[in-house]
Amino acid sequence: MPLPFLTADRAFDEAVDDQALPFDDRDRWRRPYRPGPWRVSAAAILLLLASYVLFAAVIITVAGTLAAGAVCFGLALCIIAGALRLLRMGTWVSGRGLRKVSFLATRTTPWEQVASARTVQQPVRWLGLPRTLQGQxxxxxxxxxxxxxxxxxxxxxxxxxxxxxxxFDRATDTVEAWAAEYTR
Known part of the structure; x- marks a missing residue:
């Protein structure tokens, strides 16, 4: 089963420098980069945990009560949904605007409201944790x-x-190119 949100479009990787926006269908939401190994590893571990919980749900249903098995099955579905949402997190672009997908919320900003998108040096959070260090x-x-x-x-x-x-440089250059194209 193809998971289109897991991989970035090949056109982002194969685009030449003079063609920053290599798409005919610009109204489709796209992530201009592939998910990183930390994000994919965390999702894989969550899916592995979900498989154990599903197996436990089958055992509990056969050996115990149906209600306890249903609770276990519901927990496994929540873990799977969390892993898929984790893979979907990131910055997405389209002809309609810029979308920031976080774990619990999605924020879309139309291009008409965007003044600029630029890369700056500032303290950033390391893997989303409270610890900060200097970065871009x-x-x-x-x-x-x-x-x-x-x-x-x-x-x-x-x-x-x-x-x-x-x-990071390729992804920021692509998002900045989309912003420059649509905020003229």
Missing amino acids: ALVLERKGRASEAVLPLMTSHDADFLARPDA
């Missing part, structure tokens, strides 16, 4: 909201780009 972040500045705190769309030390500086 792609920040989105919205029109008419200069006093609003600017949250980074992606950082050089998150689960997708830790120890992958070239992938």
Whole structure:
């Protein structure tokens, strides 16, 4: 079964420098990078845990009560949904705007509200944990909201780009190209 949200479109990797937006269908939401090994590893471990919980649900249903097995089965479904949501997290672009998908919420900003998207040096969170260190972040500045705190769309030390500086540079360049194209 293909999982389109797991891999980035090949066109992002194969695009030449003079063609930053290599798509005919620009209204489709796309992630301009592949999920990083930290994110994929965490999702794989969660799916492995879900398989054990599903196996336990079968054993509990056969040996015990149906209600306890159903609770176990529901827990496994929650773990699977969490793993899939973890894989879906990141920054997505389309002709309609810029989308930041986090674990519990999704925030979409139309291109009409975007003033700029740029890479800055700033303290960033390491793998989303409270520990901060100096790194790079792609920040989105919205029109008419200069006093609003600017949250980074992606950082050089998150689960997708830790120890992958070239992938971070390619992804930020692509998002900045989309922003430059649509905020003229």
